[in-house]
Amino acid sequence: MDTRRLLRTYALPLATVGLLVSGCTTGGPSVSESEAPGTAGRSAPSAALAPYYGQKLDWRECGVPNFECATMKAPLDYAKPEGETIKLAVSRAKATGPGKRLGSLLVNPGGPGGSAVGYLQAYAGIGYPAPVRARYDMVAVDPRGVARSEPVQCLSGPEMDRYTQVDQTPDDAAEADTLEQAYEKFATGCEKRSGKVLPHVSTTEAARDMDIARAVLGDEKLNYVGASYGTFLGATYAELFPDRTGRLVLDGAMDPALPARELNRDQTAGFETAFKSFAADCVKQADCPLGKKSVADATTRLKDFFAKLDASPVPTGQDRELGESLATTGVIAAMYDDGAWPQLRTALAAAQDGDGAPLLAMADSYYEREADGSYANLMFANAAVNCLDLPAAFKTSDAVRAAAPEFEKASPVFGRGFAWAALNCGHWPVPPTGKPHPIEAKGAAPIVVVGTTRDPATPYKWAESLAGQLSSGRLLTYDGDGHTAYGRGSDCVDTAINTYLLEGEAPKDGTRC
Template sequence: MDTRRLFRISATALAAAGLLVSGCSAGGSPSEASASDSSSSSSGSGSAGPAALKRYYEQKLTWRGCGVPDFQCATMKAPLDYTKPGGTEIDLAVARKKATGPGKRLGSLMVNPGGPGGSAVGYLQAYAGIGYPAPVRAQYDMVAIDPRGVARSEPVECLSGKEMDAYTQVDQTPDDQAEVTKLTESFKKFAQGCERRSGTVLPHVSTVEAARDMDVFRAVLGDRKLSYVGASYGTFLGATYAELFPKRTGRLVLDGAMDPSLPARELNRDQTAGFETAFRSFAEDCVKQADCPLGRKSPADVSNRMKAFFAKLDARPVPAGGDRELTESLATTGVIAAMYDESAWPQLREALAGAMDGDGAALLALADSYYERESDGTYANLMFANSAVNCLDLPPSFTGPDEVTKALPSFEQASPVFGRGLAWAALNCTYWPTEATGAPHRIEAKGAAPIVVVGTTRDPATPYKWARSLADQLSSGTLLTYNGDGHTAYGRGSDCIDTAINAYLLEGTPPARGKTCS
């Protein structure tokens, strides 16, 4: 299992990524960067950047077809290091689908599915550009930018497919010193691979830098203010933008919200509790189903049987087709993958039944989808970019294995099912080759227009209390609550949620304070 503080959007909105939390900085603190808000020059595209960045803010994009009908793609330039805008440049992939009408065009609506590491361009083409409510697509140009280091934007690379296969199978619930050593060595090898293959870009993939890229894109598109829907980690990206550029912040929806004020260890522990909440909900449903492979005695018994099965796999993996096996770590990842959307629960029950009967192929397929592993054994760069951004945005959760051991009781209290593995998984940034440039801090974004923060009460990856906290921190934040299961809420079947968000995006009217949907 390897969640790595990964936050992914629901499978119903694409199995694209969707994920993480962090701090800030890299290339200047947020307060320093926000100076560009007031000292900007203007151009034909509205608010531009400081003089040193003028060439980027005033660049003209060459739009072209990109293989998907009605979508256009382009490449945007940005400085690799915003403190040295005259130096090395980075190429960023952007895409758009123009407003379809009728109705007044409201400008561009930028989207991001989270991650970090999720392709916003892929998300736009596969879901947002065709699946967002028709009135929104009618009045907004739907646009996206792959964040630096992600997918089409000079992607971070770390391991080969075979190396990644080995990495995902390493035991993340070590029982002795030999297994602890093997786990730490796998983290070191991963980090060394990232440095060897992507050393130039690695120090410059922070959330702050990605938010600055978003502002360049906003200006190039000709928008005076940014309108944006961010899911999961995308909420941290959007909140960071509002912190950096409050006067340029338009209609922001932050769905499945992060809490930027928390240190990495607390974030990991909170998310561990979130997955326990989601699994408990699954267990309560499972005992009502005739095909529940974990018994129908009680939800508590389901949890105990799940733990027992993981322990059995730890001792003896089961075949999963070809030369692959279902290990404890991969099985746990498969179960976690199904927690993001309650519509996946029937699939999980079937996969667990097969694995418990000696065929791990279906549960392994769930893990593969989480890691974005292709059938040919190659991997998308999701997990590479995820670690690269996370480890730059916040100091690591632990300084070494001894600290993990001391923290195990609190993680296991947060989740008897997942706690041990998630605690050890949080060790990955300890060995990162690039020192963190961000730190936990409150985001207030004083002077920003109203911002809508959406929280789901039984969200596994971004616990509801994070949404409450972010809405309280933001000086113009309004909390919209979805009382339900799954990760994120917009576009997942709640007419109440969708109506409230659509009204905000189209009319600028945020939901009433305290509004709850179910």
């Protein structure tokens, strides 16, 4: 299991598409006085940044019908804008009409590490409501270090296979040392393969890149829908450029005021809430592999199942066996979307019968592992951004052991694993540049913050907190299961957001669906 502050959202059914992540991050490098948070939107770009804002994109066909692609340049280091540059991948689907064009609508599926371009081309550019696509150019920019934008690289495919199988619930000092060594090897690999970009993939820098994108697309203000980690990216943009903030939807919200330890602990509790919902549903089903008695009994059975796999992994028909870590990841993957619960029941039953292949496939989808054994850069970018944005939750094994009881209290099922997963940034080769702080974004237009009451990855209270921090925040609540709410079946949520995007009328603060 490698859940380290991964906040993921499904865009399509689990069986057909990899998870799109979101991670808990906040903060960023310091900014100059002329571009300080809350003032940047009121000033023109500096002379050094003007060439970036004035660049013309060379749009071309990119092999996907109805989509165009281009490459945008940004400073590698905003403190040295006349120095090296970084190339960022951009894609768009033009407004289809009818109706007056409203400009560009940038989308981001989360992560950090999720490909916005991939999300746009696979889902948002064809799956968003037709009236929205009719009046907006649907646009995505892969954030720096992600996918097509000079991606961070850390480990080879075989190395990642070994990494994802390391026991993240160590039973003794030797197993704890093995886990720490795995984190160290991961971090060293990132530094070796991506040392140039590693200090420059913060959320603050990605938000500044979005302002360049806004300008070169010809928009006076940024219109944006961000999911999960994408909510923190959007909120950071609003903090930096409040006067350039247009219609922002932040779905599955992060809380930028929390330090890493609290974020990890809250997320642990979120997954426990999601598992209890799954278990309550499972025990009513004829095919439930966790018994038919109660949520408590199902919890005990799952813990016992993980313990058995820790001692004796089961075959999968591949070189890799299904041990506790990969099995836990497969279960966690299904917590993001209640539509995946039937698949999880089938996979758990198969694993209990000695066939780990279905549950392994769910874990592989979570990690974006391809059939040829290669991995997308999702996990690499996720760590790079998270570890840069916030000081590490823990730096030593002893610190994890001391905190483990509070994590296990938050989740008897996942607590220990989540506590140990939070140690990963303790070995990061680049010091963090950000720190937790509330985001107010004074002067920004109304910002719609969406929270789902039983969201596993971004607990509902995070949405409440962010909406309260933002001076113009409007909280839209979805009483339901799964991660994020827009486009997931609630007519109430979809109507509220579509009305805001198309007519500029934000829902009343406190609206519930």
